[in-house]
Amino acid sequence: GAVVSQHPSRVICKSGTSVKIECRSLDFQATTMFWYRQFPKQSLMLMATSNEGSKATYEQGVEKDKFLINHASLTLSTLTVTSAHPEDSSFYICSARDYLGSNEKLFFGSGTQLSVL
């Protein structure tokens, strides 16, 4: 089945540094990828929708200058947390949309646990 690879699975960084998270669709082309954020014991909250070759669409309240999203190819989207602070510590999950004829499927990466010290 289709697989979405997300790296790194865990990252610890110092406050003020930037962190890049990669999301790859391994055996299908994903024209659309979604980025979610999950706080402990809470649900996933959509941060942004990433379309290949165009600017990402951010949800209300998500700082686009802080969470930079690049979707330069049909198999790769990246989320960069710029100047990270402890409140950015969270679990980040990407998902990629695969169209199989008229059947659409969403696949999720395994997530990235970001800890900002």
Next chain:
Amino acid sequence: AQSVTQLDSQVPVFEEAPVELRCNYSSSVSVYLFWYVQYPNQGLQLLLKYLSGSTLVKGINGFEAEFNKSQTSFHLRKPSVHISDTAEYFCAVSDGRAGRRALTFGSGTRLQVQP
């Protein structure tokens, strides 16, 4: 806009007992409905989904869910749970119309299967 409500944050149950995890949604348009499972430190895995057709949907690991349009519910059921079913379960909804299909998730239900 859509919203999803999972009333039970935690559901403890003994092994081999039946379980139902409740999910209600609200939407002004037609929707697709999903149940996902999340094991510790992992991403989400699709259990089952309702797009159209039969309102009783069967998924993986012996789970099933029934779409009830009049009650705007999509409860998840399993007749006999195993210890390995212990995980977080999320109900989700997406806009059934063409175009953007991001998912809106419920707050999750922690299923705790006890021996």
